[in-house]
Amino acid sequence: MSMKYITPAETFKKYLPKDYVELVDYGPFGKSQEEAGPGNMGQFKELLEEHPMCSGCWMAYFIRVIFAALPNPEETVTLGTAGCGRLAISQAAVPFIYGNYGDQNAMASGLTRAFRLRFPEKHKDVITIAGDGGTMDIGFSMTMHSWIRGEKFTTIMLDNEVYGNTGGQESGMSPQGAVLKMAPEGKKFGKMPATDLAKAAGCVYIVRLSPTNIKKAAQIIRRAIFVAREVGPTFIHAYTSCNIEYSIPTEEVFKDAKEKEKGRFSFDEYMTDAAREVIERVEAEEKAARKARKEAMKAGAM
């Protein structure tokens, strides 16, 4: 079904909200990354256009990148939790599940298994997108155990190093010394080693990044999704600054992300051999398809 389920009947089109019809006609459903990927963001109808997050929020930007990068949005379900991110994620044109704070990876475990029961021949992409508090503090046990069990879905942690949504409290991912609410004398211990934990728990593809390069970020998101389909749990740990709680002026947000990239968010990509095989295969297929499309276009032009 998938594409069919989003495509309105022709006669019904004129009664539907314009933004919906445009999304189906011009959005990324059923399109390739060159046609409607993050490289063209702002030029095509996006899955997520408007959001109520703070202006200049780097997390909101990265969430838009996630949606633009989805390899198959018409077969994707996202799960989120309490925290700033849900405010935007829930407004994207992809089904979104919102449970209790921190339970996203437990819910995704049930959902992924049930999808595989009902649709053994199909890939239904399941992605959890949650803050650092949701992923590493309150949801820690459920995050870790989903990885230890080898659940086949993608976990994306939006790490703003603080509890943004509840007004700036210390989180397990805040850096040592940071003076935050509930850490009036500065945080007494360092950031939790999220990517090391993911590795120890059996994630097969793990990336830490500060998403300053939009194409690279999109490629990583896609890799994580492709690998989760076939091999096992994948994890993306992304720096998504909170310009409010860390008082980063909007015009400095990108500079800050660049700086973090040189420090504690230095790029780190880990993959198992099985994950590498999938990535190489899929990317070769994509390259071939791109080439074929180009040639077809050339032939058509002649």
Place this chain on the structure above:
Amino acid sequence: MSPNTRPKLEKRLVDAKYLLQEAPREKHFITGAQAMAEAVKRASVDMAIAYPITPQSEVMHLVGDIYAQGHIKEYYRAEEELGTMSAIAGASRAGVRLFTATSGPGLLRGLEAIAAWPGHRVPAVLGVLTRVVNAPLSIQPDNVEMAYLMHCGAVMLHAENQQDTFDMTLAAFAIAEKVDVYIPVAVATEGFFVTHAKGYVDMTAEDLALEEFDPVAAPVPAMDNETPPARIQRDAPVQKSNFMSYLIHAVWQQEIWDSNSRAMKYIYEYLGGPIEVVNPDADVFVIASGCAAAQGREAQRYAEEEGLSVGLIKVRAIRPFPTKEICDATKNAKAIIVPEHNAIGWLCKEVKAAIPNGGIVTEGPRVFGGMTLPVELIMVEIYDALGIEHNIKL
């Protein structure tokens, strides 16, 4: 094992009405845990998620065994109860039939997720095998945990014995999945007293099972990207701080409790109604649920042998609560006695709130922390209510 290599069993699929009321039955002598698992075996469950806690564990061990035999398609041990209950909520969005069970502290640990099930429109079945929850901690039977569950929105049935456990568990799937209900159904019974004790259970044949789950027959379609219309979230919208959000929450929760009320007609259809009345013309009624109803039944029998005007009202459905039925059944009652297996007397409070003359209700007798409920305790209250001298020494 991958889903496609699992053993496939030949079964005849039938509707709930036939399975519960018409299909031939055979008598077995089994424990309450077995009775619950046997019902699950006949319910065409897609997925069950387990986490151990005494006295529930036996149920999910047996469910694990029937998974291995091929009666269930997917089964795993979760990390703990919040993980279990959350995974049930997640799996339910994919449109499958689900079962899990827990006890006392496990129920409370999972309650944050369970309280959200009705709002998420999760038509799962939850076994509650009751046990002490408060300090000093103990694994003994005590059903105070049911008081916490009563305000979550779920339908709640309370089984007196092994037979009830079988029938109610099977009926629970049918009730939960009605399009005008579509909320979880909890089937509670006392740990140990029922779960670990044997009783006679009339059961349907093993190769007869409930029709498969239909993910389309739902007030909110499965979130499987297969069911149009798209972009209309199956779930309630994420709440924001504005009046529309408050309104949506209010309307949504009203609908949950209306759904809960609408379950009543199916409780009549499949289980013969939310209450059972013995000796309807009596002056004094023992009103009880679960195991306490079994003891109340004995007390009623003793009293009848002594020629006393005593009746029994067994309460099968705790949610929706049979307010009207209890009012009608007690309209000429002079005294009501509510024996319970918990300290707070949640059933007593419900009964008092339901009837216009709460003053006729005796608070108790109550036992808790694992104590048994001797029939003599109830008899004392009966004699007192009737103003009869007695020499029962407790």
